[in-house]
Amino acid sequence: MRVRILIAMTVLMSTFAHAGAWESYKSRFVMPDGRVVDTGNGNVSHTEGQGFAMLMAVSLNDRQTFDKLWQWTNTTLKNKDNGLFYWRYNPVAPDPVADKNDATDGDLMIAWALLKAQKQWRENSYGTASDDITRALIKHTVITYAGYQVMLPGARGFNLNSRVNLNPSYFIFPAWQAFADHSHLVVWRDLLRDGKKLIGKMGWGNANLPTDWVALSADGKMKPAQEWPPRTSFDAVRIPLYLRWQDAQSPLLAPWKAWWQHYSREQTPAWVNVVSNETSPYPMNGGLLAVRDLTFGVNTGEPKIVAEDDYYSASLKMLSWLAERDIVK
Template identity: 65%
Template sequence: MLQRCKTLIVAIIALIFSQQALADTAWDSYKSRFLMPDGRIVDTGNKSVSHTEGQGFAMMMAVANDDRASFEKMWNWTRKTLQNPENGLFYWRYNPVEAQPITDKNNATDGDTFIAWALLKAGNKWQNPDYLKESDAIAKALVAHNVVRFAGLQVMLPGAKGFNLNSYVNLNPSYFIFPAWQDFADRSHLTVWRDLINDGQKLLGKMHFGNPQLPSDWVSLYSDGRTVPAKQWPARFSYDAIRVPLYVYWFNHNSPELQAYKTWWGRYPRDKTPAWVNVTTGDTASYMMDGGLLAVRDLVLQPANVAAPQITAQEDYYSASLKMLVALAAR
């Protein structure tokens, strides 16, 4: 009996270390594919541009993998290259092949949020007050420049410019990063973050569109409280909105909001699940979910079976990033 217990303990320890090794291998693979020597993350599926989203994603991954050297490299490049001195936020897109790599001076709040969140995690993990100070400053700038009260709700606009159209605002529900907002609330004790969480959840409840009963990538909120798929983009639950259930799960594994995704994806076998659906017409993609999209589906439908991510040689930046974020959310 004693020998059997010892054998079981050894097996459990071996499993833990093998899973850790797989996770480490995934991070090493991710870095080798997408991290440039200067600290820039390249979007291989989008002409190798960079965005604040990718910098923030990878900074979070570096903290999770206790990789301070890579974190420093990415943060230094992001701060020096993308930070807007006028508002403390970040230019959202960088194209290295253009004479002027930064043509759009707007920010993207998902990227800003992830950068601030990663700095908060890093400051706590590595006992670095400078990281915490930077995180606080970015979070404060986000509230000052991107949070508005509209239709009686506290909302996070996708960027400082171009999304408040007076009679309505355009929102991207995949920018509702609830677990980050919770950490900002816990650190600052400001009610604005709890209001964003509560009102963001109310808004998601009003974004069950059409037959699939899912949000579209972009949604218009009108002053009377109505929500409709934004007319400026295809009315699809697609590559943006796939992050909505990821962040909902990350915030609350048992959120009732996850049921809509379970119901939709549950209609299809795993390998026959369409990559997107038009929430207005019901039309679906002719190709199926794979890679990171499937990883999100697995997280929502079968979280107990989520394995350590494996980044393939063919994987593009976004698919690989979703896989890595799913692993963080599943922890």
């Protein structure tokens, strides 16, 4: 009897623990209508944030919040012309969705969360919506270029003929894996294979790491994309997060570990310029450290969302926790 009571109490305490970080996240960043606010960027919203929060909600079995998030996203950001989503929403602009382009990381996260929701709550409409998005992604953003199957960062503006600009942090390997397992379409396995090949060849400067944005030329050569600073920074930090989430033993994590091991945990630079080898004058904190810990296999458990965490830092903490939970399963 005591054992049963102890087990019941453990399960109950675990449930409360799981709710803690998510409740903090919701209270800080999720509006009552389901819009996720980027507190570090003027309280605009992105499909990235909507997808992040939808993934958190389904993973923590919060269907009420999930439905609010999905309804706002689908109603406000859906581009009916191509089936994808306007990537940025500014509530105080004359046209809140002035840029009609999408961002494939947001599209992927939304579709992945919907697929999880269909499986978890046995609601086919979620799965249908997920399939519609993934078909649109394949149609409008996946191309064969320089012998690789690649997913562009958006439907427009990234294929420059002689080169394509890629954002390797948009290679969301666990989502691609989920779509491959669900649909059995070859395109997802090709993206998994070629995405890893590409990341394995992205490494510059003393850090030997990919930059936030990478140019892939028609001859297959790569270099940091000229339109952005040549930094391994706040975008690229998601690369090891998604690599480990999909394959906890991925050899592609080795360069990240090697670079970060040059520094103590508390003194690890937040970014590095791979051309000048200059490092940031401030260290990693918050969500960046959560990704670092995950990469090294440090099980930190439920995160604490503190006042110093902006939307992005809190999101990285939450995503690292979700990845950790999936790896332990």
